[in-house]
Every structure is written in C-alpha cells, then in structure tokens.
Amino acid sequence: MTPQMGATSETTNTPLQEARSLFVAGSWERTDAVYERFDPANLQRSTGRFSMAAPDSIDAAYQAAAAAQRGWAAEPAPRRADVLRRAADLLEAGADAAAMRATSDMGKAVRDARAEALRSAAIFRYFAGELLQATGAVYPSASVDTTLMTIEQPLGVVCVITPWNFPLAIPSWKLAPALGFGNAVVWKPAEAASGSAVLLTKILSDAGVPPGVLNLVTGKGGEMSQALMQHKNVAAVTFTGSGAVGTRLRQMVADRNVKVQLELGGKNPAVVLADADLPDAAFQIVRGAMLCTGQRCTATSRVYVEREVASRLHVLLVDEIARLTVGDPFDERTDVGPLASTEQRDTVGGYLDLARSEGAEILVGGSLGQGCFATPTLLTGVSPESALMRDEIFGPVLITQEVDGFEDALAAANDTEYGLSSALFTRDLAKALDFVRRTESGVVHINRETAGVEPHVPFGGMKGSSNMHREQGTAARQFFTTTKTVYLRTTRP
Numbered sequence: 001m002t003p004q005m006g007a008t009s010e011t012t013n014t015p016l017q018e019a020r021s022l023f024v025a026g027s028w029e030r031t032d033a034v035y036e037r038f039d040p041a042n043l044q045r046s047t048g049r050f051s052m053a054a055p056d057s058i059d060a061a062y063q064a065a066a067a068a069q070r071g072w073a074a075e076p077a078p079r080r081a082d083v084l085r086r087a088a089d090l091l092e093a094g095a096d097a098a099a100m101r102a103t104s105d106m107g108k109a110v111r112d113a114r115a116e117a118l119r120s121a122a123i124f125r126y127f128a129g130e131l132l133q134a135t136g137a138v139y140p141s142a143s144v145d146t147t148l149m150t151i152e153q154p155l156g157v158v159c160v161i162t163p164w165n166f167p168l169a170i171p172s173w174k175l176a177p178a179l180g181f182g183n184a185v186v187w188k189p190a191e192a193a194s195g196s197a198v199l200l201t202k203i204l205s206d207a208g209v210p211p212g213v214l215n216l217v218t219g220k221g222g223e224m225s226q227a228l229m230q231h232k233n234v235a236a237v238t239f240t241g242s243g244a245v246g247t248r249l250r251q252m253v254a255d256r257n258v259k260v261q262l263e264l265g266g267k268n269p270a271v272v273l274a275d276a277d278l279p280d281a282a283f284q285i286v287r288g289a290m291l292c293t294g295q296r297c298t299a300t301s302r303v304y305v306e307r308e309v310a311s312r313l314h315v316l317l318v319d320e321i322a323r324l325t326v327g328d329p330f331d332e333r334t335d336v337g338p339l340a341s342t343e344q345r346d347t348v349g350g351y352l353d354l355a356r357s358e359g360a361e362i363l364v365g366g367s368l369g370q371g372c373f374a375t376p377t378l379l380t381g382v383s384p385e386s387a388l389m390r391d392e393i394f395g396p397v398l399i400t401q402e403v404d405g406f407e408d409a410l411a412a413a414n415d416t417e418y419g420l421s422s423a424l425f426t427r428d429l430a431k432a433l434d435f436v437r438r439t440e441s442g443v444v445h446i447n448r449e450t451a452g453v454e455p456h457v458p459f460g461g462m463k464g465s466s467n468m469h470r471e472q473g474t475a476a477r478q479f480f481t482t483t484k485t486v487y488l489r490t491t492r493p
Contacts, residue, residue, distance in 0.1 A: 021050040025064035026211025040107035040338040040372040047104040050194040053217035058227040061215035065157040065184035066233045068212030073182035077131045084128035087207035091121035106340035120172035127176040147488040152481040154182035156235035165295045167196035177476035261469040265392040266420030268450040269413035272305040276425035282316035288449030294396035298421045298451040303400040304409040310402045338372035345372040348395035414440045419462030421450040
C-alpha cells in the first residue's frame with residue numbers, strides 16, 4: 001500500500017459552486033439558508049455552498065413538473081431519445097470536468113470518477129436506443145370485431161432520491177429512463193453530491209430537457225422528506241440509499257397509490273473454493289472490496305474460503321492490498337482516495353475500534369489517517385455474530401472466515417439480512433451453477449468481483465437489499481411506465 005495517505009494535490013482547481021443550486025421550472029434559484037461542502041481529502045478546502053430547499057421550493061418544483069409533464073410525454077419518443085443522446089455527447093465531451101467535480105464532492109479517485117462519467121454517458125446512450133424499441137403488444141380477442149392491445153404510458157411526476165457514492169452514474173440510471181419514458185422529475189441528491197447534481201442538471205438542460213421537466217432541489221434529506229414524499233403530485237419514488245431511510249420513505253407513502261423502487265444496502269460475500277485460481281481471486285476480491293474506498297453497495301465485504309487454502313489466500317490478499325496507492329484522489333496514480341465525509345470516517349473508525357475490542361486479527365491496515373482517509377483493512381478471526389459481519393460498514397474493510405466446504409460457505413454467505421450481490425471463485429462448473437441457483441442475491445458473479453454492473457441488464461437485490469423493483473435495462477421501462485389495456489371494437493356500417 002503506497003504510503004501517500006492524507007496527501008492532497010495543491011494544483012487542483014475545481015471551481016467553487018455558488019449557492020444558486022435549486023433548478024425549478026427551468027431557472028436557477030437560491031435560498032437564504034445554505035450549507036457548505038468541503039473536500040474530503042483536504043477538509044480546509046471548500047468545494048461549494050448550496051441552497052437548502054424549503055417546503056415552498058419543493059412545492060414549486062412539483063407544480064412545475066406536473067405542468068410540464070404532459071407536454072413532454074406528448075413529444076414523440078425519437079425526440080426524447082435525441083435529448084438523451086445529446087446529454088450522452090455532452091457528458092463524454094466534459095468527462096474530465098465531471099470527474100473533477102465528483103472527486104471534489106466525495107473523494108473518489110479521479111481515474112474512477114472519469115470512468116463513472118463515461119459510464120453515465122453510456123447509460124444515457126443506452127436509454128436513447130431503448131426508447132426506439134417496440135412497445136406494447138397485440139393479443140387475440142374472443143370477439144371478431146375487437147382488436148385487443150396494450151400500450152405503455154408514463155407515470156407522471158417521479159421523485160428521484162440519489163446517494164453520494166456514485167454522484168453521476170446512479171442519478172443517470174434513474175434520470176435517463178424516468179425522463180426518456182415521458183415522466184417529469186423532482187430530483188433530491190445527497191448533500192455530498194450536490195456539486196455533481198448541479199453539473200448533471202446543467203448538462204440535461206443544455207441537451208434540451210424542457211423547463212419544468214427536470215427540477216433539482218438540494219438540501220438535507222431528513223428535513224425535506226415530508227415535503228418530498230407527501231406532495232399530491234408524486235406518482236412514483238425511486239430511491240438508492242440505506243435500508244433504514246428506504247423503509248421510512250416507503251412507510252410515508254404506504255397509504256397512497258405511489259409506486260416505489262428501493263435499492264438499499266449490501267453485505268456482499270465472496271466464496272473461494274480450494275480449486276479456484278487463487279491469485280486471480282485475490283485480485284478480484286481486493287478490487288471489489290477496496291476501490292471507491294469500499295463505498296459501493298455491491299462492494300465485497302465478506303470472504304468465505306475453504307480452510308485448506310485460507311493461509312495462502314490471506315498472503316495473496318495482503319500482497320494485493322499492498323499494491324494499492326492510497327492518497328490524493330486528484331492524482332491519476334491513486335487507486336483509493338478518502339472516505340466521503342467526516343461522518344463516514346467516524347463510522348468506519350468505530351468499526352475498526354470494535355474489531356480491536358473483539359480481538360479480531362488485523363492482517364493489514366486498521367487505522368485512520370489525516371482528514372477522511374482510512375487504510376484498506378483485512379480482518380480475520382471475527383465472530384459470525386459480530387456487527388462487523390452483520391452491518392454494512394461502507395468502507396475499505398474486508399473480513400475473511402474459514403469454512404469446511406461448499407455447503408458451509410453457501411450457508412454462511414446466505415446468513416445475512418441483505419441479498420444484493422455475491423461471488424464464487426471455482427473451476428467446478430457444477431458448483432458454479434449450483435451457487436447461481438441457491439445464493440440469495442439478486443446479482444451473482446462467477447470468478448468476478450461482486451461489484452460492477454452493465455446498463456442493459458436488470459440490477460437489484462433480494463431480502464433487505466431491495467423491494468424487488470429492478471433498475472436498468474428493460475426493467476427500467478417496467479418501473480417508469482404503466483400498462484393500459486385497450487379493447488378496440490370496429491363497428492360495421
């Protein structure tokens with residue numbers, strides 16, 4: 001692990017974002033109440049001041065969305081597709097600036113942030129193509145003079161609530177289909193991602209999204225939730241974040257006919273069998289656990305390894321962690337930047353303290369650095385009942401446990417309230433297919449890290465990781481539209 005932790009570049013020059021961060025009915029606005037964000041790699045450097053949306057601002061955003069939605073839905077799908085395609089072009093052309101903004105917001109290594117910006121462009125481009133696919137269906141009718149068919153229509157106004165860990169990609173995979181299929185949007189990003197949200201909103205406006213169709217409201221989520229969820233114009237909510245917040249949001253609309261999509265946390269296991277390619281498994285696992293500083297809902301956090309190869313895998317994992325460059329996120333050579341905030345640093349620090357108090361063996365790492373930095377950490381000797389094995393830590397902390405075979409590993413991997421992603425490393429095809437069938441996760445990887453998704457396939461979890469509405473791919477069409485059944489009878493003269 002290259003010892004650059006805590007160092008930050010003095011040459012970065014991300015513009016300070018002013019407080020005019022509310023975008024309502026096509027105009028940028030500000031409020032008297034503002035909050036300030038600081039670079040997590042250098043807590044002395046402000047990265048922006050942003051407006052705190054009050055209930056009247058949120059009401060205005062919903063009113064603007066409702067007024068604009070019908071006209072937007074009436075636009076032919078190819079025209080809406082053109083807007084998404086232009087947004088993709090603008091994202092690609094401005095990928096460096098978008099990466100700098102995302103890195104300033106939450107400390108993601110700029111190399112990964114650039115890849116995220118390009119991935120976001122690919123998402124908009126994918127949904128531009130998806131809008132041109134066949135929709136609806138024609139069915140046989142029992143009546144000779146009736147044509148029976150279905151058509152898809154937008155839901156109306158969608159509330160989009162996004163997290164800070166992927167400040168460009170996660171908003172893109174919600175906004176692109178929500179807008180593309182003819183809905184209007186009120187978007188509430190995480191506080192820490194406000195700068196990236198402003199940038200992406202400007203891109204979409206420049207791409208041709210009409211005034212009122214996309215509205216951005218920034219501020220503290222807890223203080224805004226009532227106004228966001230209780231508004232009469234909200235037809236659907238799509239949320240990515242913690243399980244506790246997701247459950248609360250769902251309860252807030254439970255007595256109304258509001259469609260809800262929740263993507264929540266993960267405690268993702270990797271199972272390593274004795275016949276696996278161990279060096280490759282170690283490389284994949286460390287990537288899954290440590291990149292993005294472990295702040296991914298799909299990050300690898302638990303490893304179950306057959307006892308006979310556990311010692312060798314531990315050595316390989318330590319070696320792979322040692323190869324990581326931890327430091328200035330604006331440096332192209334950096335693999336792992338800081339945690340996103342002082343709050344996240346304190347959370348991870350609390351789990352490291354718990355590991356020491358419970359007598360866990362720290363094979364590498366286990367400490368905090370300056371600012372929001374934390375060392376990539378590998379633990380073993382942790383009780384299966386420990387909070388370390390149960391909670392989503394959301395940091396660069398990986399825990400291994402030894403098991404006596406495939407069945408023990410599978411049982412341990414499934415012993416969690418979460419069910420987002422899982423991985424198996426083996427050369428045994430029969431066991432691989434058995435794992436695919438029996439693992440309790442919505443995403444399964446064989447001989448791959450648990451993180452990593454592609455935009456044209458469904459994404460989502462099982463158990464406490466999701467409410468079963470999938471995102472991305474054709475699943476996005478299913479969520480962001482509703483089906484209308486049409487009986488068309490032709491009368492004879």
